[in-house]
Amino acid sequence: MLPIHFLNTSGNCEPLGSSNAPSSELLERVMTKRTRLRVAVVSDALYPWHKGGKEVRYLHLLTGLPQQGMDVDVYSMKWWDHNPEVIHTDGGSLTYHAICPRIAMYQKERRSIFQAIAFSISTLRLLTRKFDVIEADHMPFLQLIPLRFVAWLKRVPLVVTWNEVWGKERWRSYVGVIGSGAALIEHICTRLPDAIISISSGTAEKLVGMGVDSNDIFVVPVALDLEGLRAAGEPSSAPELLFVGRLIEHKHADLAVEATRILCDRGYDVHLGVVGVGPEYERLLAQVEALDLVPRLTFYSTVESQQELWSLIRGSKVVLAPSVREGLGLVVAESLALGTPVICAIHPENESANLLNATTGSLVPAFSAEALADAAEFWLNDDSRRSDRIENFMAAHEELTVGAMSASYAEILRNAVNPFE
Numbered sequence: 001m002l003p004i005h006f007l008n009t010s011g012n013c014e015p016l017g018s019s020n021a022p023s024s025e026l027l028e029r030v031m032t033k034r035t036r037l038r039v040a041v042v043s044d045a046l047y048p049w050h051k052g053g054k055e056v057r058y059l060h061l062l063t064g065l066p067q068q069g070m071d072v073d074v075y076s077m078k079w080w081d082h083n084p085e086v087i088h089t090d091g092g093s094l095t096y097h098a099i100c101p102r103i104a105m106y107q108k109e110r111r112s113i114f115q116a117i118a119f120s121i122s123t124l125r126l127l128t129r130k131f132d133v134i135e136a137d138h139m140p141f142l143q144l145i146p147l148r149f150v151a152w153l154k155r156v157p158l159v160v161t162w163n164e165v166w167g168k169e170r171w172r173s174y175v176g177v178i179g180s181g182a183a184l185i186e187h188i189c190t191r192l193p194d195a196i197i198s199i200s201s202g203t204a205e206k207l208v209g210m211g212v213d214s215n216d217i218f219v220v221p222v223a224l225d226l227e228g229l230r231a232a233g234e235p236s237s238a239p240e241l242l243f244v245g246r247l248i249e250h251k252h253a254d255l256a257v258e259a260t261r262i263l264c265d266r267g268y269d270v271h272l273g274v275v276g277v278g279p280e281y282e283r284l285l286a287q288v289e290a291l292d293l294v295p296r297l298t299f300y301s302t303v304e305s306q307q308e309l310w311s312l313i314r315g316s317k318v319v320l321a322p323s324v325r326e327g328l329g330l331v332v333a334e335s336l337a338l339g340t341p342v343i344c345a346i347h348p349e350n351e352s353a354n355l356l357n358a359t360t361g362s363l364v365p366a367f368s369a370e371a372l373a374d375a376a377e378f379w380l381n382d383d384s385r386r387s388d389r390i391e392n393f394m395a396a397h398e399e400l401t402v403g404a405m406s407a408s409y410a411e412i413l414r415n416a417v418n419p420f421e
Contacts, residue, residue, distance in 0.1 A: 035069075036069050036070060036071060036091075036092060037069070037070045037071070037132045037133060037413060037414060037417060038070070038071045038073065038130060038131045038132050038133075039065060039070050039071070039072050039073070039131060039132065039133055039134075039135055039413060040073050040075060040126060040129065040131035040133070040134045040135070041058070041061075041062065041072055041073070041074045041075065041135045041136070042074075042075045042076075042123060042126070042134060042135070042136040042137065042143065042147060043058055043074070043075075043076055043136070043137040044076060044077055044105070044115070044119045044137070044139075044140065044143070045076070045077075045105065045137075046058065046059075046074065046076050046079055046096075047059040049079035049080065050079070050105070051302050052246060053222070053326075053327075053328075053329065053330035053331060054137065054139075054163055054327075056306070056330055057199070057222055057223065057330060057405075058137070060223045060225065060402045060405060060406070061223075061405065061406060061409055062074060062094055063087075063094065063402075064223075064402055064403070064405065064406025064409075065092065065094075065406055065409060065410060066087065066089045066091050066092035066093055066094050067089060067091050067092070067406060068091060068092070068406055068407060068409075068410035069091045069092055069410070070091070070092045070410060070413070071092045071093045071095075072092065072093065072094045072095070073095050073097060073129065073131060074094070074095065074096045074097065075097050075099045075123070075125075075126060075129075076096070076097075076098065076099070077098065077099075077100050077101065077102045077103060077119060078098035078100070078101055078102050079098075079102055080096070080098075083096065084096040097129075099122040099123065099125045099126075100118055100119055100121075100122035103115040103118055103119070106278070106279055108279055109248065109249060109279040109280070110174065110175065111139075111140055115140070116140035116141070116142045116143075117142060119140070119142075119143055120140075120142040120143040120145065120146055121146065123143045123146045123147050123150065124146050124149075124150065126147070126150045126154075127150055127153065127154070131154075131156065132156055132417050133156050133157050133158075133159060133413050133416055133417050134147055134150065134151055134156060134157070134158045134159065135159045135160075135161065135409070135413060136158065136159070136160050136161070137160075137161055137163075138160050138161060138162045138163060138189070139163065141185055141186055141189045142185065144158075144160060144189045144192050144193070145188075145189070145192065147192075148192040151194075156417075157194040157195065157416035157417060158192065158193050158194050159193060159194060159195045159196075159197060159412060159413060159416050160192070160193040160195075160196050160197070161196075161197045161198075161199065162190075162196050162197065162198050162199070162203055162207060163199050163203065163327035163328075164203055164325065164326075164327040164349070164351075165186075165203055165206035165207060165210065166182075166183070166186055167183060167186075167206075167210075168180060168183040170325075170349070171183040171186070187210060187211075190207060190210050190211070190212050191211075191212070193216070194216070194416055195216050195217075195218065195412060195416050196212065196216055196217045196218070197217075197218050197219075197220050197409065197412060198217055198218070198219050198220075199219075199220065199221060199222060199327045199328045199351075200219065200221060200327060200328045200351045200354070201219050202351045202354065203327055203328075203351065204217045204219050218408075218412050220405055220408045220409060220412075221328060221397075221399055221400055221405070222328050222329075222330045222333055222400060222405070223400060223401055223402040223404070223405035223406075224333055224334060224337050224400045224401065224402070225306070225402055226337070226401060226402075228306060228307065228310065229310055229334060229337050229338055231307070232307055232310035232311050232313075232314050232338065233311055233314070234311060234314050234315040235311045235312060235315045237315075238273070238311075238312050238314075238315025238316050239270075239271040239272055239273035239298060239312075239316055240270040240271055240272075240316060240317040240318070240380065241256065241259075241260060241263075241270055241271065241272040241273070241316065241317065241318060241319075241320055241376060242272070242273045242275070242312060242313060242316040242318075242319050242320065242340075243256040243272065243273070243274045243275065243276070243319070243320050243321070244275040244276060244309065244313070244319065244321075244331045244335075245275075245276050245321070245323060245331065246276050246277070246278040247274075247276050247277060247278030247279065247280040247281050247284060248278045248279060248280055249280060250323060250324050250325045251276075251278075251280075251322075251323045252322040252323060252324065252345070252367070253274055253276070253280060253284055253322075254280070254283070254284060254287055255320075255322040255367070255368075255369045255372055256272060256274070256320040256322060256372065257272065257274075257284060257287050257288055257291065257293065257297065258287075258291075258369035258372075258373075259320060259369045259370075259372040259373040259376060260272040260293060260296060260297065260373075261291045261293060262369060262370060262373035263373050263376060263377060263380075264293070264296060266373075266377070268377070268380065270296070270380070271296050271297065271298065272293075272296060272297045272298070272320075273297075273298045273300055273312060273316065274297065274298070274299050274300065275300045275301075275302070275303060275309060275312065276300075276301075276302070277301055277302055281299070284299075285299075300312070310334065310338060313331075313334065313335050313338050313340050314338045314339075314340060316340055317340075317341075317379060317380055318340065318341045318342070318343060318376050318379040318380065319331070319332070319335045319340055319341070319342045319343070320343055320372060320376065321335075321342050321343060321344050321345070321352065322343070322344075322345045322364075322366070322367075322372055323344075323345065323350060323352070324345050324347040324349055324350055324366050324367070325347070325349040325350060326349075326350050326351050326352040327351055328351045328352060328355075329344075329350075329351065329352025329355065332344060332352040332355050332356075333352075333355055333397070333400060336355060336356070336360050336361065336389070336390075336393040337390065337393060337394065337400075338386075338390070339386035339387065339389040339390040339393075340386075340389075341360060341361045341362070341379040341382070341389065342355075342356060342360070342361040342362075343361060343362045343363075343364055343372055343375045343376060343379070344356055344361065344362075344363055344364070345363075345364060345365070345366040345367070346363050346364065346365055346366055347366040350366075355393075355397070357392065357396065359384070359388070359389060359392045360389050360392055360393050361379075362375035362378065362379070
């Protein structure tokens with residue numbers, strides 16, 4: 001096993017696969033001897049203005065780091081009409097800054113190259129700001145190049161959160177002939193950070209496969225707001241089947257629609273709820289109309305709050321997640337923590353499949369609406385208890401807490417600033 005590091009539930013670093021975790025006393029000594037850090041967090045997309053698993057992860061991180069004795073300055077596009085209120089805690093603070101105008105992130109079905117370039121150039125504004133360390137989202141890649149220069153000039157470390165690895169073939173399928181150039185940029189960008197935080201061990205292994213030094217990679221999984229999840233109630237009415245995700249090609253909401261038709265043809269009185277927005281919406285709407293499923297399908301677009309989303313998940317019978325590309329899959333984890341079975345696609349780029357076992361969900365071949373419908377039929381007739389499914393999932397994933405993730409990030413950032421303490 002390569003010495004990739006993961007952060008255990010106490011927030012301590014250790015090699016992946018090691019059984020010798022540092023003691024809680026060591027963590028306490030390390031944390032108490034350190035002063036408050038000023039952290040510059042750079043991401044072009046933020047919750048609640050842009051909703052997705054990555055954005056929710058950053059929401060948890062941004063609210064958790066001040067509790068770890070850090071002053072956090074977030075640099076993004078100007079998503080807001082009125083500046084968000086500065087949050088002060090006993091340990092630190094959270095402040096939002098706009099470094100460029102809000103620019104549409106997608107052009108038709110693909111990420112906007114113009115937006116990526118404009119946001120990347122805007123990160124040079126950090127040259128005039130004060131901070132001890134930069135923490136950046138790896139997407140859309142280009143911003144990591146100016147951020148590397150900012151870090152060098154200001155003599156601070158650059159730490160990057162990596163959600164997924166694409167590679168040459170995927171880039172070619174996504175953007176065509178310029179895919180090789182995009183893959184080269186991705187490859188170059190993997191060499192720029194002083195440390196990489198991977199959201200899953202699978203993504204970490206792919207980074208190592210691209211030549212990244214395993215000693216520079218730390219695995220910190222997604223965090224679940226367990227208190228909020230436990231408080232989620234069931235809505236008065238919820239669809240039996242639910243799809244949650246951006247309406248983009250690799251998420252394959254179309255398979256969820258087709259699986260619904262198959263179940264209806266089999267005599268099941270089911271409805272599908274689709275939560276999400278994106279460039280595939282018009283195509284999905286046409287598919288629904290062509291299959292005569294309009295009375296059977298509800299497009300929720302975006303929901304107003306996490307509680308509303310969790311209530312829908314809790315009220316549904318099964319979540320359909322046929323995506324073939326997920327860095328980990330926060331919605332899948334949240335659904336399982338709520339006790340709702342999930343059906344995931346088996347695909348080498350889909351890390352969310354690793355969250356399931358036979359008692360909490362099903363794995364089906366990718367791109368198969370028939371297999372999706374078969375698995376959904378199983379769970380529609382399943383009589384296992386929700387409480388048992390929750391217990392089985394949480395017993396296998398005790399590390400998925402906001403406190404553990406925040407402590408892990410804080411430890412990595414502090415070690416990046418003071419590597420010899």
